[in-house]
Amino acid sequence: MNRLLASIKKELLLLSRDRAGLAMLFLMPVFLVLVMTLLQDSTFKKLNEKQLPILIVNHDADTFGINIVKGLNSANFFKVSEDNNLSKKELEKQIEKGNYLIGIIINENSTNLIKNSIKQKIQSQFPEEVGELFEIDGNKTDQVKVEIFFDPVLKNSYKQSIMGALKQFSAMVEAKLMFEIYSSLFDELLEIELKPTENFSQLVFFDEKYAASDQNLIIPNSVQHNVPAWTIFAMFFIVIPLASNIIKERQSGVSERLRTIPGSNLIGILAKAKTYFIVGFIQAILMLMIGIWLLPVFGLPSLQIGKNGLSLLFVTIAIIMAATSYGIVIGTIANSEQQSSIFGSISVVILAAIGGVWVPNFMMSDLMVNVSKISPLNWGLNAYYDIFLRNSGLYDVLPSIGLLVGFAFVCLLISLYYSRKVKT
16 A cells, blocks of 8 residues: 555656646646637537528419418528529529529419419319319410529538428418319309318427426537537546656666565556546546536536536546556557657547547448447547436446446556566
């Protein structure tokens, strides 16, 4: 125990003298979380609140054209501008320049063409001896055509959204026109005047809810992603000063002198782990405090950490264990400070990139989502998501804790084996 306490004191003294390392451990993550949260805040808002700019040229001053424009205006997803004096080429230029993402041309006489199509379908339901029930205006073969122009930068998901909305509004107009035609037919044949009905779009009510049992629902935003993400990144960047100190001891001969003291090499490894565990814990508390109190000063939402403090504590402990153990194994295996710094920093950046720290998993491709599962940063980040956004309890995050603790023990075992067998 005395040797362990002495080793911890030694590690704290070494760390306190490394001002550059301390700045990297504490100031860098604070700067990163501020900058990245401010940068990504607009991106998260665009995902949730972005209104797609649409330019409409409505040449059909009748039921179809009027209701399509009215329907798009009523949807919060679109920002509609109407200019019926534009030609097709002028509209295309507006879209090509990026002034609008979508251009729509509703051709003249569209409402009458829809009525003709409905009349023809109704006529086909009656036997031939009944004769012609309707007078068809114009050519019977003409069809309604709505021309849609997309900006090439527009994502396919947005294209599907606008097409789905247009088809929905078109179906509503068709139902309305069909009812009017049937109504006039009943009046003419049976002398029965049908009463006006309510809007057909209200026949089915869609009740939208979030899948959350807790009433205090937390909606994902830039703060809820970036604070836990860069907290984990900061804790894993412990590998650089930790590995560097291990190599300095070995190169200066301090580690050889420590071996002359009776006891296991495990004592020295545990001392380093405990020292940097304290550092990691301070980092986590500092970053959470920044998310809760400092980020709102910059006009950002406050971090919501949920109600499961015990789960948060155990997940944080598991992440710090994984980070410190990873630093120890790099310092044990590397032969120089340059090797440990380069490999440690690059490996952490790669693990962070594929683990969802920079880009959230829901923005990744299916391939990268599967690749991210090998990153310990992803295990910790998913556990934080479960706690912060889903109010998950300790039982729910046990799989992530198990992976992180298992990773930590594997790293420690490799370090112990390597220090005994290879470096001797």
